[in-house]
Structure formats: structure tokens, C-alpha cells
Amino acid sequence: MAREQLSDTTFSWNGFTDRPELAAALAGLVAGRLTRAIAERGTGLLAVSGGTTPAKFFAALSQIPIAWDKITVTLVDERFVPASSPRSNAGLVAANLLQNAAAAARFVPLYHEATSIETAAASDDAALQLLPWPLDVVVLGMGGDGHTASFFPDADDLATLLDPSSPRIVLPVHAASAGEPRLTLSLARIVAAGFIALHIEGQEKRSAFENAMRPGPPRPIRAVLEAAPRAVEVFWAP
């Protein structure tokens, strides 16, 4: 696939003619990476994003017969809502990814009842220490404002969220544009993944991505690509 460089940020651009083709290709690559992880270390750790983009990819991945009983799935980020909420990323993953063959995977959510998002993030941080880090695969999405994970440009403490040396696993996010308070994996944990995919669809997202890569005010997605020790694989379809 085409490897492109805009400014000092390197990424690999994987363009597809349609969304089902992208879903099948990305699912095959992720399944292959997870299978390799199991062969190398007996387990695999996958973090996925929510939103409206990934459903077809999740459905395709759920049907691939790998050793899902050796895979742990968690979230890149989560809205501070219970799994029963239509806004829940855990609910999206349960309904679309943890089905078929992938139903055998272990799922570790980020949301649980807590008195505050800060308390929830702190207890997540302790609980997720036990996962088999680093991530083998992370699949990111991106908003039209250039946010990824819950690194929103208007987040209260964006510098902390984007700190590549943060010791945190999970951080709380307050951002007016985010809707609810959020829980997000730290940039440090995301960029340590063995395979980093960015899944975007539609011309608007492509333009937003290209604009974010150009010199100018840094957008969160660009901060992630610049912090990544390896080229991020961008998957796009019209």
C-alpha cells in the first residue's frame, strides 16, 4: 500500500474502493496480527474504538476463526455511560464484535459505576495493569475535528492526555465537544501497540485527516502519529 509522508509524520495509506472491502481487509490483518501474538506470547491484546465507523469491521472480524479464547479485547475509549446506553462503546462491541467466533474472547470494559470520572479512571488504571501489555493491535477512529480516542481538541487537559511519557493506562476526559465525560487509554499505551490502525471513512474524514497532517496547529491525531515509533496504517474508503 502507498506509504505517504506529509510534513514530518509518516503513515501508510491503505485506500479501498468501498467500505465492505475495507472491513474485510482490516479484519484479516487484525486477525493475522492477533494470531501472531498468540504464537509469540500465548495471548493477544486488542483495543478498539467505538463510534459509528467500526461496525462492519467488527462484524467481519467476529467471523474469523482464530483462537479467540486467548484474546483480550478492551476499548480505546468509553463514554461515561453504562453498557445499556445507546452511547456505550462497550455495548457496540458486545453487539458487533463479541459475536460468532469472537464471542470466546475476554472483554475488559472501561466503564463502571463511580462517583466521578476521575475515580473511575483511577480504578481502571489499577484493574488494567493486569492486562498482558503492550497492545498487539489498536484500531483508532477519528472525528472531523481531528480527535482520536478521547483526545478532543477542547479537552480540559489535552497536554496530559497527549503526554507520550505518561505512566497512566486510563485517563479521565472532560471536553465540551465530547458529549459525556470520557475514559480514554493514554497516548503512551496506544502508540506502544505492535500494530496501529486508523480506520476512517468518507471524503470529509479524508479531508480532515489530510488537513491535520499539514503544518499548522497540531491536531490530536497528528500528535498520535508523531509519537508512534512506527508508521500508522490508515485505512480509508469513500
Ligand SMILES: O=C(O)[C@H](O)[C@@H](O)[C@H](O)[C@H](O)COP(=O)(O)O
Ligand atoms: O467513543 C468514540 O466516539 C470513539 O472512540 C471516537 O474516538 C471515534 O473513533 C471518533 O469519534 C469517530 O467516531 P465515528 O466513527 O462515529 O465518526
